[in-house]
Amino acid sequence: MSDMMDDMDEGGEGVVKKFMFVNRKAPHGTIYALEGLEVVLISAAFDQDVSMVFVDDGVYELIKGVNTKGIEVKDFSKTYRALEGYDIEKLYVEKASMDARGLTEDDLIVDVTVLDSAEMANLMAEQDVVISY
Amino acid sequence: MPMVEVAGKSFEVDEEGYLTNLNDWNQDIAVYLAQEEKVEMTENHWDVVNFLREYYDEYQIAPAVRVLTKAVAKKLGPEKGNNKYLYELFPYGPAKQACKIAGLPKPTGCI
Numbered sequence: 001m002s003d004m005m006d007d008m009d010e011g012g013e014g015v016v017k018k019f020m021f022v023n024r025k026a027p028h029g030t031i032y033a034l035e036g037l038e039v040v041l042i043s044a045a046f047d048q049d050v051s052m053v054f055v056d057d058g059v060y061e062l063i064k065g066v067n068t069k070g071i072e073v074k075d076f077s078k079t080y081r082a083l084e085g086y087d088i089e090k091l092y093v094e095k096a097s098m099d100a101r102g103l104t105e106d107d108l109i110v111d112v113t114v115l116d117s118a119e120m121a122n123l124m125a126e127q128d129v130v131i132s133y
Numbered sequence: 134m135p136m137v138e139v140a141g142k143s144f145e146v147d148e149e150g151y152l153t154n155l156n157d158w159n160q161d162i163a164v165y166l167a168q169e170e171k172v173e174m175t176e177n178h179w180d181v182v183n184f185l186r187e188y189y190d191e192y193q194i195a196p197a198v199r200v201l202t203k204a205v206a207k208k209l210g211p212e213k214g215n216n217k218y219l220y221e222l223f224p225y226g227p228a229k230q231a232c233k234i235a236g237l238p239k240p241t242g243c244i
Contacts, residue, residue: 045197074193082192085200
């Protein structure tokens with residue numbers, strides 16, 4: 001965290017950095033998915049180059065047709081559809097994570113770019129900051 | 134949590150006066166919350182408040198002011214979707230005040 005703050009200070013004002021938020025966890029059961037989403041929505045206010053990645057169980061965060069009544073928590077899956085209005089349009093999912101869970105793009109609530117693991121690694125390598133939940 | 138009484142029914146609000154339960158909301162409460170904010174509700178105010186209710190229903194969040202402005206422009210036209218117009222209706226911040234009157238939680242990404 002302190003490294004990240006140092007990085008931001010060095011740049012001064014008006015510098016746009018590439019921020020990637022990596023989501024690895026299922027939407028419910030832990031607070032990571034919801035808190036991670038809120039961080040991304042807040043980050044939109046700083047006019048940075050923000051992308052979101054969904055890998056491992058994180059792909060479940062984007063699944064369509066969620067019903068959370070039985071577990072009595074808020075269904076925030078619809079909120080991913082608000083990202084476009086916040087100018088956050090770079091959403092990536094990893095193909096292997098989708099395949100392992102029997103999911104395709106048609107199962108997801110938003111439009112995403114599907115990348116294979118090598119492409120994902122390259123994209124991560126290009127970032128200034130990667131924050132993983 | 135504090136309770137307020139409106140039209141013979143009592144409702145819970147948080148320490149900043151936001152309605153705790155979204156589903157408690159009705160027009161009487163909106164008028165009460167507006168009075169607390171010193172806002173007199175006109176048709177133009179209702180347009181924005183109702184728009185926010187719809188936005189929340191669709192996306193499950195209260196939008197940041199920048200996003201609200203853009204979305205209002207798209208829905209109600211550019212003469213309403215601009216900072217000047219929205220701040221005239223809600224002088225202490227359209228996202229904050231209009232969300233409160235609409236019974237929504239405090240906006241996400243509001244700084």
